[in-house]
Amino acid sequence: MTSNHPAQQAGPSGAGPSDVGPPEADPSDVEEILSLQDVSVVYEPVGAAPTHAVRGVSAQIARGEFVGLVGESGSGKSTLGFAITGLATAPARIEKGRILFRGRDIASMDQDSLRSQRQGGFAMVLQSGMNALNPVRTIRKHFHDIFAAHRHVPRARREERAAELVGKVSLGPEVLDLYPDQLSGGMRQRVTIALALSLEPQLMVFDEPTTALDVMVQHAVMDTIRDLQASEGFTAILISHDLGIVLESAQRVLVMHDGEIVEDAASADILHRPRHEYTRMLLSHYADPRAEVVTLPGLEDRAVLRSDDPSDASAENPASSSPEPADPSAEPPDPSAARSAPAAPAAPPAPAASSDGASSRRAPVSRLRSGGTELRLQGVSKVYPAARRSGRAVRAVDDVSFTLEPGGATALVGQSGSGKSTIAKLITGIERPSEGTVHLGDTSVGDLGRSGLRDLRRTVQMVFQDPYAALNPLNTVEYTLARAVMNLTDVRRDGARRRVRELLETVGLTPVEQFTGKLPHQLSGGQRQRVVIARALACDPQVIIADEPVSMLDVSLRAGVLSLLRDLRESIGVSLLYITHDLLSARLITDRILVLHDGKVVESGPTARVMRAPQDDYTISLLDAIPNPRRVLTP
Amino acid sequence: MSENTTRASSPSPVGHRPHPAVEALRGGLRAIWGNRKARIGMILLALFILVALLAPLLAPYAPKDNSFDRNLGASAQHWLGTTAAGEDVLSQLIHGARISVIVGFGAGSISTLIAVLIGLTWGYITGFAADVVNFVVNLFLVIPGLPLMIVIATYLQNGGISVIIAVIAITGWAWGARVLRSQTSTLRNRDFVQSAKFSGERAPRIIFREILPNMTSIIAGGFFGSATAAILAEAGLEFLGLGDSSIVSWGTMLYWAQNSNALLTGQWALLFAPGLCIALLATSLTLINFGVDGISNPRLREGSTGR
Numbered sequence: 030m031t032s033n034h035p036a037q038q039a040g041p042s043g044a045g046p047s048d049v050g051p052p053e054a055d056p057s058d059v060e061e062i063l064s065l066q067d068v069s070v071v072y073e074p075v076g077a078a079p080t081h082a083v084r085g086v087s088a089q090i091a092r093g094e095f096v097g098l099v100g101e102s103g104s105g106k107s108t109l110g111f112a113i114t115g116l117a118t119a120p121a122r123i124e125k126g127r128i129l130f131r132g133r134d135i136a137s138m139d140q141d142s143l144r145s146q147r148q149g150g151f152a153m154v155l156q157s158g159m160n161a162l163n164p165v166r167t168i169r170k171h172f173h174d175i176f177a178a179h180r181h182v183p184r185a186r187r188e189e190r191a192a193e194l195v196g197k198v199s200l201g202p203e204v205l206d207l208y209p210d211q212l213s214g215g216m217r218q219r220v221t222i223a224l225a226l227s228l229e230p231q232l233m234v235f236d237e238p239t240t241a242l243d244v245m246v247q248h249a250v251m252d253t254i255r256d257l258q259a260s261e262g263f264t265a266i267l268i269s270h271d272l273g274i275v276l277e278s279a280q281r282v283l284v285m286h287d288g289e290i291v292e293d294a295a296s297a298d299i300l301h302r303p304r305h306e307y308t309r310m311l312l313s314h315y316a317d318p319r320a321e322v323v324t325l326p327g328l329e330d331r332a333v334l335r336s337d338d339p340s341d342a343s344a345e346n347p348a349s350s351s352p353e354p355a356d357p358s359a360e361p362p363d364p365s366a367a368r369s370a371p372a373a374p375a376a377p378p379a380p381a382a383s384s385d386g387a388s389s390r391r392a393p394v395s396r397l398r399s400g401g402t403e404l405r406l407q408g409v410s411k412v413y414p415a416a417r418r419s420g421r422a423v424r425a426v427d428d429v430s431f432t433l434e435p436g437g438a439t440a441l442v443g444q445s446g447s448g449k450s451t452i453a454k455l456i457t458g459i460e461r462p463s464e465g466t467v468h469l470g471d472t473s474v475g476d477l478g479r480s481g482l483r484d485l486r487r488t489v490q491m492v493f494q495d496p497y498a499a500l501n502p503l504n505t506v507e508y509t510l511a512r513a514v515m516n517l518t519d520v521r522r523d524g525a526r527r528r529v530r531e532l533l534e535t536v537g538l539t540p541v542e543q544f545t546g547k548l549p550h551q552l553s554g555g556q557r558q559r560v561v562i563a564r565a566l567a568c569d570p571q572v573i574i575a576d577e578p579v580s581m582l583d584v585s586l587r588a589g590v591l592s593l594l595r596d597l598r599e600s601i602g603v604s605l606l607y608i609t610h611d612l613l614s615a616r617l618i619t620d621r622i623l624v625l626h627d628g629k630v631v632e633s634g635p636t637a638r639v640m641r642a643p644q645d646d647y648t649i650s651l652l653d654a655i656p657n658p659r660r661v662l663t664p
Numbered sequence: 665m666s667e668n669t670t671r672a673s674s675p676s677p678v679g680h681r682p683h684p685a686v687e688a689l690r691g692g693l694r695a696i697w698g699n700r701k702a703r704i705g706m707i708l709l710a711l712f713i714l715v716a717l718l719a720p721l722l723a724p725y726a727p728k729d730n731s732f733d734r735n736l737g738a739s740a741q742h743w744l745g746t747t748a749a750g751e752d753v754l755s756q757l758i759h760g761a762r763i764s765v766i767v768g769f770g771a772g773s774i775s776t777l778i779a780v781l782i783g784l785t786w787g788y789i790t791g792f793a794a795d796v797v798n799f800v801v802n803l804f805l806v807i808p809g810l811p812l813m814i815v816i817a818t819y820l821q822n823g824g825i826s827v828i829i830a831v832i833a834i835t836g837w838a839w840g841a842r843v844l845r846s847q848t849s850t851l852r853n854r855d856f857v858q859s860a861k862f863s864g865e866r867a868p869r870i871i872f873r874e875i876l877p878n879m880t881s882i883i884a885g886g887f888f889g890s891a892t893a894a895i896l897a898e899a900g901l902e903f904l905g906l907g908d909s910s911i912v913s914w915g916t917m918l919y920w921a922q923n924s925n926a927l928l929t930g931q932w933a934l935l936f937a938p939g940l941c942i943a944l945l946a947t948s949l950t951l952i953n954f955g956v957d958g959i960s961n962p963r964l965r966e967g968s969t970g971r
């Protein structure tokens with residue numbers, strides 16, 4: 030679909046160009062709604078070199094199609110989305126090429142005709158769409174603003190139409206009376222979709238519509254989008270970094286890489302017969318955490334759980350729908366394997382640890398420390414008092430007990446609001462438990478004073494979720510690490526400098542000299558997260574708490590960071606508390622798992638067993654919420 | 665180890681860098697210079713500073729030389745005429761720039777310094793101590809500035825220029841402190857502050873080494889704002905006769921011109937010239953402030969927003 034066909038603007042009636050290509054057998058019923066012809070978008074910031082974000086993209090989208098646009102960050106997918114909807118603003122500029130929407134070039138439209146065509150034309154739903162609502166106006170007013178601006182709904186029908194629209198996104202008419210802050214993130218995103226729908230667009234561009242939402246909500250919102258597309262018949266372009274989500278929804282997928290479309294094929298073809306190696310690389314990072322053996326490139330399954338395992342005999346073989354017959358990741362053709370290679374020179378699955386229950390105790394022999402420190406939570410609860418007199422006290426954590434063995438790895442899993450981050454705060458002493466105790470060896474964390482907490486930092490360290498926020502943008506890598514070394518250990522001057530280099534080597538940022546002087550913005554997300562991990566390691570901690578350490582990273586970078594975390598555990602015997610909503614990564618790097626729901630532990634046990642034979646309904650619904658294209662597309 | 669392309673917001677050189685502070689200063693100046701309005705402001709300000717520095721060389725006569733005829737109009741000897749006391753107006757104007765520039769930068773720096781110290785600490789701490797600071801700052805905010813200035817200035821009359829600077833600084837820091845405090849309290853919850861705590865940093869270092877550099881724009885903006893206010897306040901105090909009326913500044917020039925009914929005698933230059941200078945100096949600082957936003961946020965640099 031990369032043929033450039035010139036001279037087409039002479040189609041005032043928007044007649045479907047019939048000269049496009051072989052797939053369009055009958056031009057009368059397959060009308061082309063959007064045509065990209067060799068489109069290039071360039072960012073030209075003042076005083077900096079221009080960046081070519083989109084380079085010569087050509088594509089045709091037929092009316093009523095559901096097309097996915099997939100790529101990692103920096104691939105230009107959002108830039109293209111903005112260009113399509115006429116939202117590209119300086120410093121971005123459409124350098125060349127044409128974007129024809131029903132035969133009309135979008136680039137040539139002025140602001141006013143752009144505005145008026147939004148009704149019945151094209152609309153966009155943004156990633157942060159839930160923040161696009163004005164907090165001081167009710168939802169009803171948002172609808173009425175749009176109706177008033179376009180006057181396409183008669184005054185008498187407006188109330189009825191607004192109720193109808195929120196109904197379409199599975200909300201009741203009562204939300205019209207509410208203010209945005211009274212709605213949850215998922216509800217707000219539904220409202221923005223309804224607002225976009227109110228103009229009856231023929232083309233909707235969804236830019237990462239669910240990325241900022243919780244896993245479970247994500248699933249439900251995507252269902253709504255799919256149903257709407259089917260019932261309303263608009264053409265949809267779904268932009269996402271998550272190939273899983275896109276494959277579940279879209280009929281056709283465009284894969285973008287470095288500003289170019291590298292593959293354009295039907296979803297089933299992308300899944301079963303990916304042609305481009307970049308597509309194959311993206312695909313290789315999906316796996317079903319319920320499978321018997323879970324492998325990602327650079328991350329082999331460690332404690333392989335055999336069904337003949339005595340400890341697992343009670344759990345009947347789960348009805349895992351697709352037991353991964355031909356794993357596409359068997360021979361990873363991607364550069365990420367080489368990427369994680371230096372970090373994982375010899376880390377095959379822990380040899381004899383087949384019994385998962387015992388593996389957490391036996392496998393990671395803490396050869397560096399005698400004893401090590403055990404982290405023990407007993408009946409811990411945390412109650413936040415009511416913010417206002419009318420409000421209710423929030424019980425964020427409710428009677429949670431668990432033990433993290435020295436050198437062990439435990440996952441805390443749950444959706445947002447399940448209390449998993451509060452537990453991290455309790456363990457690190459940022460918050461004190463309302464009931465129960467947190468013990469690190471013999472120390473009770475809740476009773477520590479200021480200096481005690483400083484000492485605690487030598488034992489318990491944290492890896493933050495967002496590597497883009499966790500590093501001070503103005504400090505070099507060396508400064509960041511050296512401060513941690515000098516604060517938490519007695520090493521000074523040359524020793525500290527040596528230690529910084531050692532840390533960078535440990536986390537695989539080599540050659541070290543290239544990285545010491547860099548500022549965070551000169552590093553990629555994965556490299557930044559490695560710096561964050563290196564800082565956590567500065568004082569040889571015994572416990573590392575990793576709060577969603579890979580959720581902000583592109584899939585191709587995730588495996589590297591995950592395998593680093595796992596290897597650290599084996600090489601220096603640090604124990605790991607891994608907080609996540611992502612069950613796949615939990616399966617790969619932890620031995621035990623606790624599933625949290627509303628502050629309570631609903632299920633716990635060896636990770637592999639819980640994933641393969643979940644007992645609690647909540648665990649099952651968490652597992653179901655994971656996008657799995659194979660489930661949908663496999664007949 | 666090339667994990668994806670870097671997300672560098674600007675293609676900064678990767679090679680060896682000079683000291684970060686020098687780099688930051690140079691970058692800041694470049695950012696200001698990149699804005700057209702700010703560039704005009706910088707040129708204007710540079711002119712004033714040059715005049716102030718070279719005043720003895722530029723001025724045709726000594727500022728207090730009253731050996732000339734009184735109330736002369738403009739002439740080749742006295743471009744702007746002479747005062748009622750028989751001094752050359754142009755020489756006074758040139759020397760007056762020194763006072764305004766000194767007061768502007770002196771009082772501006774001191775009040776910015778106080779605002780930074782108090783505002784950042786206040787934003788970082790919580791609990792009772794924060795309430796105490798809150799009370800003190802509110803006290804300074806609700807006391808009307810001009811009357812307080814007048815009261816202090818009359819009490820310390822004839823203490824010279826340093827008293828004026830002190831008075832203006834004391835009455836001028838509170839608003840800046842409040843602005844900096846609110847910015848600090850949003851930054852203190854950022855992950856990098858949390859992680860600095862985890863690397864064992866102590867509070868003062870977190871406040872002034874981790875948080876402060878992230879607020880360069882707002883601090884620089886506050887500085888130029890309070891320098892402007894200080895220049896205007898100094899002129900105001902002198903005009904009211906509350907400063908040291910024996911020194912030569914634009915404010916005292918206005919004071920004496922008013923006293924001698926310069927407008928009635930048709931000597932417009934006596935009022936107009938110092939007034940225009942005050943306005944131009946204040947304008948130059950305000951213009952520079954337009955470019956300050958771009959220091960720490962490249963997106964706000966002119967031309968990059970699509971305007």
